[in-house]
Amino acid sequence: MKKISVLGSTGSIGTQTLDVVAKHSDHFQIEGLAAGTNISLLLEQVRKFRPRKISVANRELAEQVKTEVPADTEVYFGDQGLIEIAAGTDANMVVTAVMGSLGLPSTLAAIEAGKTIGLANKETLVTAGHIVTALAKKKGVDLLPIDSEHSAIFQCLNGENRGDLASITLTASGGSFRDRTREELTRVTVEDALKHPNWSMGAKITIDSATMVNKGLEVIEAHWLFDLPYEQIHVLLHPESIIHSFVEFRDTSIIAQLGNPDMRVPIQYALTYPERWESPSQRLSLAEVGKLHFREMDFERFPCLRLAYECGKMGGTATTAFNAANEVAVARFLRKEISFLQIEDIIERVLDQHHNISEPELSEIEECDNRTREAAAKL
Numbered sequence: 064m065k066k067i068s069v070l071g072s073t074g075s076i077g078t079q080t081l082d083v084v085a086k087h088s089d090h091f092q093i094e095g096l097a098a099g100t101n102i103s104l105l106l107e108q109v110r111k112f113r114p115r116k117i118s119v120a121n122r123e124l125a126e127q128v129k130t131e132v133p134a135d136t137e138v139y140f141g142d143q144g145l146i147e148i149a150a151g152t153d154a155n156m157v158v159t160a161v162m163g164s165l166g167l168p169s170t171l172a173a174i175e176a177g178k179t180i181g182l183a184n185k186e187t188l189v190t191a192g193h194i195v196t197a198l199a200k201k202k203g204v205d206l207l208p209i210d211s212e213h214s215a216i217f218q219c220l221n222g223e224n225r226g227d228l229a230s231i232t233l234t235a236s237g238g239s240f241r242d243r244t245r246e247e248l249t250r251v252t253v254e255d256a257l258k259h260p261n262w263s264m265g266a267k268i269t270i271d272s273a274t275m276v277n278k279g280l281e282v283i284e285a286h287w288l289f290d291l292p293y294e295q296i297h298v299l300l301h302p303e304s305i306i307h308s309f310v311e312f313r314d315t316s317i318i319a320q321l322g323n324p325d326m327r328v329p330i331q332y333a334l335t336y337p338e339r340w341e342s343p344s345q346r347l348s349l350a351e352v353g354k355l356h357f358r359e360m361d362f363e364r365f366p367c368l369r370l371a372y373e374c375g376k377m378g379g380t381a382t383t384a385f386n387a388a389n390e391v392a393v394a395r396f397l398r399k400e401i402s403f404l405q406i407e408d409i410i411e412r413v414l415d416q417h418h419n420i421s422e423p424e425l426s427e428i429e430e431c432d433n434r435t436r437e438a439a440a441k442l
Contacts, residue, residue: 067156072098080158149173174199208288221337283375301355367406378419
């Protein structure tokens with residue numbers, strides 16, 4: 064019986080993780096759930112999975128929840144609550160599915176406690192990849208990727224000689240606006256941006272997909288997960304999202320991972336690794352798909368991806384600044400304070416002001432994150 068804690072249990076990845084757990088309930092036990100403010104859904108999850116510990120966003124919500132959960136369920140809140148769910152249970156594995164840089168301290172706490180990490184929080188490696196990977200190596204902890212692209216690369220590299228690897232390619236759907244011109248983007252709405260053609264995801268990551276920030280974060284994450292220079296990490300536009308990513312070896316052979324767009328597949332692979340179990344996903348029929356299409360990435364059309372590469376190569380706090388500026392800009396767009404194209408404008412203007420620290424300590428990363436958010440909120 065594998066014991067699991069889920070950080071971000073009411074979000075898109077969290078709910079799909081619990082779907083997988085429910086399908087294989089004889090093999091998994093939920094030890095802890097951490098949510099934000101979606102109390103009604105969290106209470107449903109508590110009734111179904113009976114975790115020993117839960118956490119919510121703040122003290123007021125914690126007091127409310129205490130009256131509605133079993134007496135033996137311990138209730139926590141805030142940043143310390145996240146850390147308690149990550150490191151303070153009997154879980155063997157922690158799925159980190161909280162959005163944004165909020166996931167960093169709890170992920171580090173889980174690694175320190177020796178938990179296997181199911182990593183669905185890109186920002187953890189984007190903001191502090193050098194710290195996270197060094198601690199995981201020191202503690203002998205596996206970082207198992209849950210993002211479909213990184214899971215694909217992970218699967219393609221299984222059993223291969225890493226010295227034979229020439230490059231990896233992350234595929235990108237192109238998001239909601241992949242076929243629109245820059246001129247057309249001046250008139251798009253929040254509602255337009257949230258209509259992703261392939262994937263069912265949360266609001267923030269759906270916007271990131273449309274700006275291609277999401278792919279930029281994945282490039283930076285891949286650099287740390289697979290210990291590769293950015294020159295060996297490529298991005299290819301693939302509208303159907305059938306090939307989730309692929310690797311090329313020095314003999315020109317290419318190995319790809321294919322499947323229907325369903326996040327439960329990479330989630331389940333991380334939970335059951337190295338085994339493969341029956342999946343709730345629909346089987347892929349290439350005959351029904353008929354054709355697959357690919358386009359070279361246009362860095363002028365998607366400048367946020369260019370910025371991500373530049374920040375990744377610069378290293379240090381540059382990637383922290385990129386992520387923090389984007390989080391603020393996307394939140395402002397979702398509140399309809401700014402236009403869609405102003406997201407990339409804010410990111411670039413913040414980065415122009417950024418003073419990079421090449422090997423930052425955790426405190427310097429947190430200071431950079433806070434300072435960047437203040438700057439992005441004012442632009």
